[in-house]
Amino acid sequence: MARQGYSDGRLAIIAGRxxxxxxxxxxxxxxxxxxFIVALKDEVDHRFDDFxxxxxxxxxxxxxxxxxxxxxxxxxxxxxxxxxxxxxxxIRPTFKTILKMPSVVRTLMSHGDDTVLQMVIKxxxxxxxxVIGAHEIAPALLARLGPLGQVSPTGDDLRDIEKGTExxxxxxxxxxxxxxxxxxGRVVAMEGVEGTDAMLQRVAELRQSGRISARRRGVLVKxxxxxxxxxxxxxxxxxxxxxxxxxxxxxxxAVEAGRALVLEEQAMIAAADAAGIFVCGIEPSxxxxxxx
Amino acid sequence: MARQGYSDGRLAIIAGRxxxxxxxxxxxxxxxxxxFIVALKDEVDHRFDDFxxxxxxxxxxxxxxxxxxxxxxxxxxxxxxxxxxxxxxxIRPTFKTILKMPSVVRTLMSHGDDTVLQMVIKxxxxxxxxVIGAHEIAPALLARLGPLGQVSPTGDDLRDIEKGTExxxxxxxxxxxxxxxxxxGRVVAMEGVEGTDAMLQRVAELRQSGRISARRRGVLVKxxxxxxxxxxxxxxxxxxxxxxxxxxxxxxxAVEAGRALVLEEQAMIAAADAAGIFVCGIEPSxxxxxxx
Numbered sequence: 001m002a003r004q005g006y007s008d009g010r011l012a013i014i015a016g017r018x019x020x021x022x023x024x025x026x027x028x029x030x031x032x033x034x035x036f037i038v039a040l041k042d043e044v045d046h047r048f049d050d051f052x053x054x055x056x057x058x059x060x061x062x063x064x065x066x067x068x069x070x071x072x073x074x075x076x077x078x079x080x081x082x083x084x085x086x087x088x089x090x091i092r093p094t095f096k097t098i099l100k101m102p103s104v105v106r107t108l109m110s111h112g113d114d115t116v117l118q119m120v121i122k123x124x125x126x127x128x129x130x131v132i133g134a135h136e137i138a139p140a141l142l143a144r145l146g147p148l149g150q151v152s153p154t155g156d157d158l159r160d161i162e163k164g165t166e167x168x169x170x171x172x173x174x175x176x177x178x179x180x181x182x183x184x185g186r187v188v189a190m191e192g193v194e195g196t197d198a199m200l201q202r203v204a205e206l207r208q209s210g211r212i213s214a215r216r217r218g219v220l221v222k223x224x225x226x227x228x229x230x231x232x233x234x235x236x237x238x239x240x241x242x243x244x245x246x247x248x249x250x251x252x253x254a255v256e257a258g259r260a261l262v263l264e265e266q267a268m269i270a271a272a273d274a275a276g277i278f279v280c281g282i283e284p285s286x287x288x289x290x291x292x
Numbered sequence: 293m294a295r296q297g298y299s300d301g302r303l304a305i306i307a308g309r310x311x312x313x314x315x316x317x318x319x320x321x322x323x324x325x326x327x328f329i330v331a332l333k334d335e336v337d338h339r340f341d342d343f344x345x346x347x348x349x350x351x352x353x354x355x356x357x358x359x360x361x362x363x364x365x366x367x368x369x370x371x372x373x374x375x376x377x378x379x380x381x382x383i384r385p386t387f388k389t390i391l392k393m394p395s396v397v398r399t400l401m402s403h404g405d406d407t408v409l410q411m412v413i414k415x416x417x418x419x420x421x422x423v424i425g426a427h428e429i430a431p432a433l434l435a436r437l438g439p440l441g442q443v444s445p446t447g448d449d450l451r452d453i454e455k456g457t458e459x460x461x462x463x464x465x466x467x468x469x470x471x472x473x474x475x476x477g478r479v480v481a482m483e484g485v486e487g488t489d490a491m492l493q494r495v496a497e498l499r500q501s502g503r504i505s506a507r508r509r510g511v512l513v514k515x516x517x518x519x520x521x522x523x524x525x526x527x528x529x530x531x532x533x534x535x536x537x538x539x540x541x542x543x544x545x546a547v548e549a550g551r552a553l554v555l556e557e558q559a560m561i562a563a564a565d566a567a568g569i570f571v572c573g574i575e576p577s578x579x580x581x582x583x584x
Contacts, residue, residue: 042502166466167466167468170462170463170465170466171462171482173462174458174459174462174479176459176479176482177482181484187466187468187484188484188485189484189485189486190463190468190469190482190484192473192479192480192481192482192494193480193481193498193503193504194481194494194498194503198494202484202486202490202494206485206486210334211485211486212485
């Protein structure tokens with residue numbers, strides 16, 4: 001209870017894979033913050049030389065709690081993917097945390113991403129911090145509704161958006177994944193733990209081997225899970241997603257407007273326009289994703 | 293109407309990928325049949341030297357219809373996978389067939405596997421033949437309920453069977469796929485058009501890279517789609533499935549009892565027993581797949 005007063009204290013960014021953590025750190029600094037970076041070992045793939053930071057294993061809660069206390073951290077953002085699910089024997093909580101969270105080990109051993117993220121949020125809140133969403137620091141990163149570049153989806157693409165959305169929603173409801181690729185009205189690939197880029201590479205290979213028609217293009221759909229907490233890891237796209245989509249021969253990318261993040265939007269749109277593919281924000285609950 | 297009399301005529305086996313067509317041809321011969329093999333070009337991966345056969349492209353209905361008429365084919369079994377979805381411009385139906393099937397092209401262009409297979413069944417029936425299921429020729433190939441070898445699933449495996457079943461049923465309802473892998477109570481991979489072996493190879497790679505825990509084993513679940521016609525391509529396992537599951541570090545394989553085919557059962561069970569993994573038939577609608 002003594003630390004409750006820090007709830008509007010210094011900002012910490014827990015940094016996993018990908019570009020998002022670095023973008024967030026810079027966006028936060030631009031807003032006058034002095035973010036402290038908790039770089040997750042074996043996950044972080046960028047350097048944070050300009051920022052105060054520590055490097056810790058995913059499960060090392062004791063080290064995280066100590067630094068949060070020492071630096072008077074009040075707000076925490078989780079950003080970037082965590083590919084390696086922490087093992088229960090990797091988790092080193094303090095005795096106090098264990099008393100607060102008797103269900104930690106069981107949760108880590110059995111549930112989907114969403115449940116684990118909820119647990120991590122509760123653990124951080126038990127340290128006396130408030131967990132906020134990346135979009136609260138950098139709202140401009142949220143995908144807008146409609147086409148982001150010069151290209152818009154056409155009739156066949158709208159059907160693929162519909163099919164991909166149907167699949168992504170079903171996967172999301174089961175807390176399995178958030179991405180699917182539909183080609184010619186048929187879902188050909190679904191995203192498990194391999195991630196979006198690996199799924200798109202698979203589509204590219206299936207295309208080359210003739211197992212996906214070369215005559216139909218197709219769409220990548222990435223949605224938030226229906227029950228997803230916006231403070232957890234949101235679906236993210238950027239220039240590399242466009243590059244992978246082009247290699248997979250797709251006509252475009254559809255992401256959930258207002259609940260997905262777009263990194264390096266200008267570079268991404270330039271790449272999409274140059275390749276002639278669309279990138280658009282959709283509203284899954286509306287007919288045709290709200291595009292018509 | 294003139295050809296109705298052939299409905300108990302000679303047996304034809306339409307042969308796609310994998311070992312099933314050859315096993316069926318041999319099983320049929322053992323039952324006193326003289327099966328005629330329609331080997332689908334670019335799909336068949338075994339030779340049928342001992343059998344009368346033709347090799348045709350997937351869409352060449354005119355050639356298939358001619359041979360069926362010439363050889364007085366009355367019953368037809370479809371067997372083996374067809375990786376390459378026929379393109380509308382590959383389909384060469386007779387004019388008569390087109391008159392009977394105005395929706396053919398639209399179906400091929402837009403729907404899932406199940407719809408396409410239903411259409412193929414209707415096209416063959418329009419030639420005056422009866423389409424029967426592989427299990428009607430070789431009922432012994434159907435998976436039995438319960439463990440097939442010496443190893444049985446244990447507590448953790450039963451939970452993975454449950455999670456994998458949940459995912460496979462959801463995919464099946466959307467007519468997307470029939471397989472999923474669950475590890476530690478979490479679905480890590482779902483089967484799209486890449487097929488079971490490719491999905492298991494992905495799991496093996498994710499395991500090697502540390503993105504799937506090395507400490508938990510996991511289960512492959514393969515189910516029939518809920519609405520699947522038994523005359524269409526049933527889920528199939530065999531020795532190569534066991535080999536792929538072992539490489540993926542899985543504890544075992546669960547398939548739908550009575551609605552999945554087991555090829556080379558003795559060799560498969562020997563391989564599974566030697567590797568210490570289970571292979572079992574489950575009843576998806578029952579608690580714990582009917583195993584407890």
